[in-house]
Amino acid sequence: MTAPTEEKAAAKAPAAPTPRHRRIWSAVFADLSAWVETHGDVPKRRSKDAEEYRLANWLNVQRSNHRSGKLHQDYIDQLETVPGALETRPTRTHREWAEAVADFHRTHGRLPGTGADDKAERSLGHYLADRLRPGIRSGAIKDEDFAPIAAIAGTVAPARERKSSETYFRELKEYTAANGRMPGWQDARPLARWVRRVMTADSETTYVKYRDEVTALAAGMNSGDA
Template structure:
């Protein structure tokens, strides 16, 4: 949905892509531009981390101006953006500190590695050969703390699939009606919360194509 919003915005503005500087202006259009500029920044970060899903990349490249923007991102990407270099850097850091880097904590190096590692969770949901290859590289690297982290990622994936199945069964039993937040039933409120969370992730561009397909 956010890629579609981006595409519509670009077309409406004569092919110009949104800019981060829009945040300094005060208007409804500036707010939308700032939000879309932040969305693009997250896609750039995912690309550098080797965690931009192929389907999202394909869809982004259909937006006017994005082929040139991708070329710019790739030409300015640091050498360390190579996936195996990131894996090695993560392993060296984890061996030196006896733990994995924590998101949003520590010095610039720890924060950068933690952000990259956070992006790799997308490979758990990625059914592509490339996604499986990257996850296998991480698994084989003997990074301290990673097996436990991966176990948590896999459990959350199972929880997601179970929740989707529960939602599908609930909706089917009620003739296609989605759960409501003001329902008196705890189970219905819980399912509504699950749906709203997926909506939020989708709006932020953080819902993988595989999960979106499961929810469709």
């Protein structure tokens, strides 16, 4: 008779891969192995290279399946032959991330950016954009977790300059007077975006009351009256 613990372990063991799945998996694994042999490191998901991005996403799925016990032992054995394939970095708590961002702000007088050349700064920038703000909105990150950076402008929510439509319309008149034309997307994107909102807004929005004035201003530009 099979012991209960053995039955439980057998029930949790991943099912044997189908021949088709094994063929597909082995083909991608071969690509991964070649990549690591050529580049000396595992692929990164933030890469702009399409092939590296594909392999990094695939590897991330394998790691996730491995952590959850869903990866078949045959696959584990193969991945363990590739240096770093199943290794993941130690996970920081949200509090530790927040403290790292606060340290960066104290040192540099600004927030970290997602487009920075420095890898550590990019990592902090992506934490702010991709994890902190969505986590706060969903309630997954608690107040005490981001307390070290709560008072820093732009951390909890991106710092944005909010203008009234009255201000935009005044700037539009100044722009047309100075340039003799309506603003374009290349040189005056915020103004051009506001004009589009005015011209396409529903009748219940506050943009509508500026439509006649903007239309008249645009007509003056077209006729050469400005």
